[in-house]
Amino acid sequence: MISMKTFLTLTAAMVISLGIVSFNTHADVVISGTRIVYPQQAKDVSVRLENRGERPLLVQIWLDDGRDNTNPQELKLPFILTPPVSRMDAKRGQTIRITYLGDALPQDRETLYWFNMLEIPPKSASNQNQNLLQLAFRTRIKMFYRPAGLNGDPGLAAQTLRWNLVEESGGVKVNVINESPYFVSLSSAALKTNNQSYRIITETLPPKSTNSLAVKDLTQAPANAKVLYNAINDYGGTIKSEFEMGSP
Template structure:
């Protein structure tokens, strides 16, 4: 799932990464061509396309992190090279970013997850050049899946292998999800359905061979015959609809 963050910038570009606030009512001008990047191990590199849909030229910084979203990009040690790391994108124009795997000790029996970051910086104002100016910039993060060759099964079928169970602790209710596949499973929506009643699940990405616990909203016990309905995001950003009986 794509994640957008509004960043306060106090001049240095890199320092912006550590100053983050949520911005649900604001929108970025730089649009990424997809909602995720899949990097096959056999690929020499992959390309991520950006487009400036705003009315002003923007300075764009791109990098990959290992899940530590607040870490300074210069302090990260990831096995990928992103070029160009900084570029200017004029309004209505695009920019192609090349991601190259540099090699390293990544697991070869399952996918590895990283994050592709885009930080857009608006042009400086011409008013008060000697004053401290507060700038607002957007940062967008999307998942990067490094996919080794020869993994068992297909990524689109991973949802079919999920194992669901009820976890009841007093009045606290959650649904445990185990993923025995070598692929990450990312949800866009999941709910527990009992008759005409539907209860939202607080979902997370379930890693390969991992297990996650989804909290159930508005329910203290699972009725007999209840089922799970969910949408899982595929490699192209579309949804795979699935249904499971609890």
């Protein structure tokens, strides 16, 4: 197995020789989907990888719980991923199987993990006498563990968010309340007032939480405003919603 210490020294995991440089600047392996949902009742879930490049690659996969620079062997997460390391020939695919080990996790809300894929290119036999920069590309997407019997519809969770304005000395923020048991992944949000639009700095909203989000370039809370926001559903699609609110 490739040393994880080597991989996690740099997020992009680069092997560098100084001098004249030759390198490939894009990842070849594609993950089927932008997020993974693991229902509690499932025996396992599968993730499909595809090597769309012109050369064989070594691929290593693991999960983390948000500590993205920690050696996976130290995390002790309740999942097994197989195979953890595989060779992928050009124009071929690979199925990764994720299996839940049954350890205790919260049953009243989702738990967030991250699926990591590191793609290692082979050394080029034709460039033995050249200085070479090789990039090992790391891709990281969300994985939601979803207990059985949660209230509500995960596809409608974004539409149940409640927003209110908070005026502070440093500017205006919005509090957004997610009372659902599901994570809501915001991709964009804007505060609309008096024909003006102000961008809201978005993030993923945990279940049963209140989150304070900054509003760019707004120094005073308006009397009336509307929030227009987009969230990402289980399939990577966009859910468009809006919320009317008054002054703080």
